[in-house]
Amino acid sequence: MSTPVQQYVPKERQVLTPPAKRRRFSRSARVRFTNRLFTYYFWFSILALCLVLGLVIFFIGKTAFLTFRDISFADFFLSFNWTPEEEHYGAAAFIINTLSLTALTLALAVPVSVGLAVLIAEIAPGWLKNAMRPILDLLVGVPSIVYGYLGLTVLIPFLRRLSGENLGDGLLAAALVLALMVLPTICRISDDAISAVPKKYREAAYAMGSTRLQVMMRVVIPAAGRGIIAAVIMGMTRAIGETMAVVMVIGNTAQLAKSLFTPASVLTSNIVMQISNVEFDSTWNYALHMMAFLLLIISFVLILFIRYLGRKGREQA
Amino acid sequence: MSEWTRTRKMQRSLVYDRLATYGFYGLGILVLLLIFWLLLTILGKGLPGLSLEFLMKLPEDMDPGGGIGPVLFNSFYILILSLLISVPIGVGAGIYMAEYAPPNKFTEVLRICVESLSSVPSIVFGMLGLAIFAEYFQIGLTILGGAVSLAFLNLPMLARVTEEAVRAVQNDVKNASYALGMTKFQCIRTVVIPMAMQGIVTGICLVAGRAFGESAVILLTAGLSTSGEMWDFNLFSPGETLAVHLWYVQSEAIVEDARQIADKSAAVLVIVVLMMNLLFRIPLWISNRRLKK
Numbered sequence: 359m360s361t362p363v364q365q366y367v368p369k370e371r372q373v374l375t376p377p378a379k380r381r382r383f384s385r386s387a388r389v390r391f392t393n394r395l396f397t398y399y400f401w402f403s404i405l406a407l408c409l410v411l412g413l414v415i416f417f418i419g420k421t422a423f424l425t426f427r428d429i430s431f432a433d434f435f436l437s438f439n440w441t442p443e444e445e446h447y448g449a450a451a452f453i454i455n456t457l458s459l460t461a462l463t464l465a466l467a468v469p470v471s472v473g474l475a476v477l478i479a480e481i482a483p484g485w486l487k488n489a490m491r492p493i494l495d496l497l498v499g500v501p502s503i504v505y506g507y508l509g510l511t512v513l514i515p516f517l518r519r520l521s522g523e524n525l526g527d528g529l530l531a532a533a534l535v536l537a538l539m540v541l542p543t544i545c546r547i548s549d550d551a552i553s554a555v556p557k558k559y560r561e562a563a564y565a566m567g568s569t570r571l572q573v574m575m576r577v578v579i580p581a582a583g584r585g586i587i588a589a590v591i592m593g594m595t596r597a598i599g600e601t602m603a604v605v606m607v608i609g610n611t612a613q614l615a616k617s618l619f620t621p622a623s624v625l626t627s628n629i630v631m632q633i634s635n636v637e638f639d640s641t642w643n644y645a646l647h648m649m650a651f652l653l654l655i656i657s658f659v660l661i662l663f664i665r666y667l668g669r670k671g672r673e674q675a
Numbered sequence: 676m677s678e679w680t681r682t683r684k685m686q687r688s689l690v691y692d693r694l695a696t697y698g699f700y701g702l703g704i705l706v707l708l709l710i711f712w713l714l715l716t717i718l719g720k721g722l723p724g725l726s727l728e729f730l731m732k733l734p735e736d737m738d739p740g741g742g743i744g745p746v747l748f749n750s751f752y753i754l755i756l757s758l759l760i761s762v763p764i765g766v767g768a769g770i771y772m773a774e775y776a777p778p779n780k781f782t783e784v785l786r787i788c789v790e791s792l793s794s795v796p797s798i799v800f801g802m803l804g805l806a807i808f809a810e811y812f813q814i815g816l817t818i819l820g821g822a823v824s825l826a827f828l829n830l831p832m833l834a835r836v837t838e839e840a841v842r843a844v845q846n847d848v849k850n851a852s853y854a855l856g857m858t859k860f861q862c863i864r865t866v867v868i869p870m871a872m873q874g875i876v877t878g879i880c881l882v883a884g885r886a887f888g889e890s891a892v893i894l895l896t897a898g899l900s901t902s903g904e905m906w907d908f909n910l911f912s913p914g915e916t917l918a919v920h921l922w923y924v925q926s927e928a929i930v931e932d933a934r935q936i937a938d939k940s941a942a943v944l945v946i947v948v949l950m951m952n953l954l955f956r957i958p959l960w961i962s963n964r965r966l967k968k
Contacts, residue, residue, distance in 0.1 A: 501888020
């Protein structure tokens with residue numbers, strides 16, 4: 359590494375003599391020109407990214423707010439009656455289903471994935487750690503449609519036999535599929551958060567005579583708390599926005615899911631089932647766009663909440 | 676007191692500790708078994724019937740024995756087109772965020788933009804594509820629309836992985852290159868990008884794998900049909916991809932062997948995605964090992 363530079367410069371070459379003036383000018387001008395050019399290019403790319411976000415908000419929002427030209431605010435948010443053929447556009451059932459599906463998914467996924475993160479970060483020996491992380495990445499790689507297909511062909515018959523109901527699709531099936539999909543997300547981010555807890559905290563706790571369980575439950579997990587919450591919210595955004603896996607197992611009926619096995623529909627699945635069949639200039643289409651806009655707002659709020667958590671964490675540190 | 680005795684409480688804590696350790700290991704083993712069972716189910720159902728003929732043949736509407744030729748081709752075609760659009764912009768944006776962005780309020784706003792964009796559900800990108808291409812430009816459901824919408828979906832993720840990879844380059848190396856009198860762009864081109872290459876390529880592979888299996892966006896922007904011929908490079912023909920085909924076959928198809936076609940398509944999807952994630956990393960992994968020696 360520390361080879362002297364002189365070794366590479368031939369002795370006979372006069373390093374200090376300036377080269378011909380014109381050439382030197384053109385070279386440095388070229389360098390400065392590309393430097394400037396690429397500064398603008400990088401600047402342009404980040405602006406293009408923001409432009410895409412602007413496009414999303416503009417195109418979805420513009421159409422979404424046309425909804426309220428035809429139906430009232432209360433009709434859309436408070437009514438459970440979604441029969442577009444008869445001009446009833448109540449989205450309350452979808453909103454509540456989305457929320458309950460997300461809650462059920464998290465209830466299933468969070469204990470398992472945080473437990474797994476603790477295992478990987480704290481307990482497992484090095485070789486197991488190095489094996490588990492890529493294997494979890496395999497789960498991320500499986501396309502969502504394949505999860506949905508497996509849910510349809512394997513999970514639903516299984517649930518049908520288990521519960522004795524004649525239909526297996528509904529919230530439970532969708533939540534099980536989603537739980538498997540968000541597991542690696544939550545697990546990886548909590549794993550990072552737990553690994554980032556300073557070693558001295560643990561050593562102090564061990565020095566007081568704690569067992570490993572006590573160190574984990576009373577020191578490490580509280581210290582990594584914000585990171586774990588951020589991980590859970592990341593999982594949440596993924597669960598709320600997931601479409602194809604859900605649409606295959608939830609049953610697609612526009613009604614409130616009163617039990618775990620009621621065929622139901624959530625915001626995403628309803629949009630994807632109906633959007634291809636509607637006229638662009640119809641209230642039906644506007645209402646679907648309003649649902650998409652709701653999804654957008656929910657995910658923006660969640661992201662801002664993660665940022666807020668991160669900022670508070672930095673202030674405390 | 677000459678002998679150290681364990682109190683009851685200590686005894687209990689030790690037992691709990693032991694039990695919890697077993698519990699965590701048990702959980703880990705269950706999850707691992709679940710993952711392997713999952714992969715085995717997908718691959719085990721689909722692989723045995725897989726043949727080159729199935730991969731190349733045209734799909735059939737009524738008779739059994741159809742293949743997935745055009746949809747598989749469309750999958751790769753749309754993926755490559757979308758990467759051609761999104762990689763230069765995404766990587767550029769990532770480099771900007773890591774190298775150029777000054778620490779001020781405006782950069783914060785940009786960062787919020789990138790994070791918000793990465794949280795947008797994929798179905799919303801599909802609707803955006805539908806609104807832009809089918810409604811605004813009136814060209815209907817096309818390969819071009821699918822590729823551009825998919826590129827939108829890829830952008831924030833590419834920017835994020837690039838930013839992480841570029842940030843991981845040590846400052847010493849950059850300082851050394853500045854000390855040689857390099858301009859900022861020379862430093863990025865000759866020092867930063869080669870050192871961050873591994874991270875960037877890994878990120879692109881992850882994004883490509885995700886984009887290959889993406890179905891909600893393609894379903895809305897490229898449609899549920901193909902032009903019906905193999906090797907159709909026309910940007911304006913409908914472009915059903917393999918992931919969408921899986922959805923179509925299990926929900927609407929009326930051929931007898933729909934179930935087998937779906938099984939095989941799922942297996943092909945998973946294999947291709949795994950290949951993208953693993954195979955492309957091997958050369959990098961080897962060169963990395965050589966560097967370390």
